[in-house]
Amino acid sequence: MQKALKEKGLAQSTINNRIQVVKRVLSLSYREWDWLDLPLDGKLRKPSPKNERHIYLTELELGELLEAVPERYKVERQVILLAMLTGMRRGELMGLEPGNVYDGRIVLRPNQTKNGKPRVIPLSDEAQPLVASLPFDTTGDKVRGAFEKAREKIGRPDIRFHDLRHCYASLLASKGETLTSIRDLLGHSSMTVTSRYAHADPTRWDGVVARLPRISNQTATRH
Template identity: 35%
Template sequence: MAAYFEHCKTLRHSISSKEHATAIGPWLEGRRAAEARQVAAQIIKDMSPHYAPATINRRLGTLRKALRLAFDAGRTDTDYSTHIRRLPENNQRTVYLTIAEVKQIADQASDNVRAAIWIALLTGCRRGEVCKIKAEDITESVIRLPADITKTESYREVPITEALRPWLAFLPMAIKPSSIKSGFAKARKAAGFDNVRFHDLRHACATILLSQGVPLHVVRDVLGHASIRTTERYAHTMVEAQRDALDKLSDLHREITPAPSSEPQ
């Protein structure tokens, strides 16, 4: 993997790429390139109960690239990268929490996990970003997210609202990301939301903002999306609200206007 870590220096998302490569390190110890298929199968078996297919695929992708680099450099006679197969992904998210539903979950959580939940919702930050906020990142009016802790590796500032201010006392977080993940899982189960992930709080931030009439480009900036196209995927959640509104208009129309008696000529 040494060659892959050198390769990471040329990547835009070098930090996350290194983290994914490091995560599979224990499975690679003492194994040869020729065992790539077996190693990948073991990684999938061990990680599947804990991680989404997309995350596992990113980690398998680092192994695949490392094997390809080894072949290109003449260190192996066979391109073992072709032995790595991706898992099927279903990235469609159908869970969009209301703020009342978020409260139901938060009320079942420990103090630290509850704080993480509200900080995530009120900032749009990812779990990893919340956990990496330091005391020096917090000013009177904004939270400064250094480029090295964001997924897009871009500096961003998050305004501190009055609702967020009381939860700042919990920053830096006193618990690890894994503890937040497990604590959130217990809370959402206790609240009766079996199909909810912590990351859905970020989705909720976006959809709630859109439902309040916040422009798409502003939501993009709040969430720190690199492209407006990423933010546009939330726009479809507004269609049903628009449909309900137009249905009401349709009902009023039918009350005062009869249907056309004939087809247009």
């Protein structure tokens, strides 16, 4: 099954999602529907995705990308900036309505998120004016077009719109925000996905090593 899907050019993460659906059907067939005599869902295993992207732009690089959005794409530029400031997916941004903004926060309903769970995203002072006139008067295709022109202008054709989500999380980690907070802000279902941003805050280990004893002094204190 996996070999056939790979030959179609599907990413490993996409293949894993499809395998998960099959596993669920097999589990129900044995445990709920009594269609199978043996539990077969355990026979399917999901390899770890090898196509994970690790592209993180600095604050300066994000600013250059935003500046490179052509002038005629005013609304699209707002969408791109809001993606940088909230880590929201493009589909979530395009689905925003006035009712999603409450008390300086974006509140996403279960039907607006990928995992079907509500999510609350605080808005910075820079982000709040961007949601003053929702919904955005543009389309996802226009936003993608504006983004692609901007990345070409700065010579970074490797950047994808979804990478802005990773940049948001990485910047939060670099400022010392906890991984649990980043998990909740991004709407991850577990810490496994969020842990990829741990590298962005090298100072998080300073307090750990500070608690280590001084080994070289141990023998001296005994005499």
